[in-house]
Amino acid sequence: MYYSTTYPSPIGTITLACDGNNLVGLWLEGQRYHGKTMPEEIVEKNDMPIFDAAKRWLDRYFAGERPTISELPLAPRGSEFRQGVWDILCEIPYGEVITYGDIAKKMAVKMNKKRMSSQAVGGAVGHNPISIIIPCHRVVGSNGSLTGYGGGIGTKIKLLELERVDMSSLFVPKKGTAL
The missing domain is CATH 1.10.10.10 (Winged helix-like DNA-binding domain superfamily/Winged helix DNA-binding domain)
Structure with a gap:
């Protein structure tokens, strides 16, 4: 099962997706290939720890800080x-x-x-x-x-x-x- 939420950013609405534990997607509004790596339906669910962590990461990034990639569990799907x-x-x-x-x-x-x-x-x-x-x-x-x-x-x-x-x-x- 995959879940999604949105994040209002300075560059537009961002959609986040996860598998419950890992971030598997982050797409900008109107982005080419938006969600194309997702194999099944995504259910909207806002109250997930991984989403909270990703939103905090994005808050810091857009504030001009330098959060590291290793702070988040990522699981992008691809060859x-x-x-x-x-x-x-x-x-x-x-x-x-x-x-x-x-x-x-x-x-x-x-x-x-x-x-x-x-x-x-x-x-x-x-x-x-x-x-x-x-x-x-x-x-x-x-x-x-x-x-x-x-x-x-x-x-x-x-x-x-x-x-x-x-x-x-x-x-x-x-x-x-x-x-």
């Missing part, structure tokens, strides 16, 4: 490849960014391959079911393009600005899938 990419996302320090290409290189090493497709990495990043906490908003194009955020480019910019990321070398692409 072994996606799990590997999401693990790398969890290593990106607060206030910093990494490129899809850098993640592809790390995944190639993890999988004992010579190369890994940045596009495959982009697909895994885009399907991250626990936005913000697993920080997919910290991934940018190799040329500094702020592309590839399922929650929308404006939201990505707000999150990076909240974290005081140096935006001087980053730009909004003129065309792309995340606009």
